[in-house]
Amino acid sequence: MAEPTPTWKRDFPYQAAGEDEVTRREFARYLVLGAGAIAVGNVGLAAWTQLRTINTGSPRAIVALDAVPIGSTYLFDYPTGADPAILLRLHEREVVAFSQKCTHLGCVVYYQSDEDRWHCPCHEGNFDTVSGDVISGPPTRPLGRIEVEIRDDRMIWALGRPE
Amino acid sequence: MSERGRRTSSAVLIYVIVLVAFQIFLITVAAEAFLADDGGLAWSTAAVSVMMAVAAAAFLRYLRP
Numbered sequence: 001m002a003e004p005t006p007t008w009k010r011d012f013p014y015q016a017a018g019e020d021e022v023t024r025r026e027f028a029r030y031l032v033l034g035a036g037a038i039a040v041g042n043v044g045l046a047a048w049t050q051l052r053t054i055n056t057g058s059p060r061a062i063v064a065l066d067a068v069p070i071g072s073t074y075l076f077d078y079p080t081g082a083d084p085a086i087l088l089r090l091h092e093r094e095v096v097a098f099s100q101k102c103t104h105l106g107c108v109v110y111y112q113s114d115e116d117r118w119h120c121p122c123h124e125g126n127f128d129t130v131s132g133d134v135i136s137g138p139p140t141r142p143l144g145r146i147e148v149e150i151r152d153d154r155m156i157w158a159l160g161r162p163e
Numbered sequence: 164m165s166e167r168g169r170r171t172s173s174a175v176l177i178y179v180i181v182l183v184a185f186q187i188f189l190i191t192v193a194a195e196a197f198l199a200d201d202g203g204l205a206w207s208t209a210a211v212s213v214m215m216a217v218a219a220a221a222f223l224r225y226l227r228p
Contacts, residue, residue: 024172024176024226025172025223025226027176028175028176028179028222028223028226029223031179031180031183031219032179032216032219032220032222032223034183034186035179035182035183035186035215035216035219035220036216036219036220038183038186038187038189038190038212038216039186039209039212039213039215039216041190041193042189042190042193042205042208042209042212042213043209043212043213045190045193045194045196045197045205045209046193046196046202046205046206046208046209048197049196049197049200049201049202049205050202050205050206052200053200053202101200103199103200104199105195105198105199106198106199106200141199141201144200
């Protein structure tokens with residue numbers, strides 16, 4: 001609690017330069033408050049990261065099979081509008097889909113048809129086309145797979161992300 | 164303040180500054196974990212960060228008003 005202003009100070013409102021100085025203890029207190037704020041921020045980031053990975057998505061139609069030629073890709077968002085994903089049609093009735101975020105630092109991966117692999121241009125990370133496993137580069141974890149299937153009406157459906 | 168007290172408070176202050184500097188490093192690690200969707204790394208970073216904040220607060224006891 002702040003101390004009441006003494007009468008003499010009210011009557012003679014002089015201020016010495018030394019009154020504005022921060023004591024060693026006050027300085028340390030500000031530092032500790034900063035450390036606490038950073039710790040709260042860290043916990044917040046961890047919770048946000050967890051919440052994002054918990055959402056595995058629900059089944060929904062992505063695109064008509066005939067709209068994606070064999071060997072080409074289709075970009076979509078899954079499970080939310082903030083999660084870019086990419087789908088590749090391998091053969092007549094075979095498609096794979098992955099999160100487009102590189103598992104290294106979240107850059108966007110794309111399909112390199114001449115090398116037949118997923119490629120991250122930021123740090124030269126490469127992933128296997130079918131499994132999403134790391135082939136080379138700094139990533140240590142595979143791309144986030146999205147389960148997809150082709151239904152009878154020739155629509156490609158995303159079923160969810162495996163946990 | 165005695166010479167010993169002054170040295171103690173300087174040492175405590177340096178400890179707190181080092182802890183805060185490490186905290187700033189930890190927030191960059193947490194940001195990387197966030198970008199890479201690595202929940203395990205994010206939570207362990209948060210745990211270390213909280214421990215450091217508590218340690219910094221505990222050091223305040225040794226600073227005389």
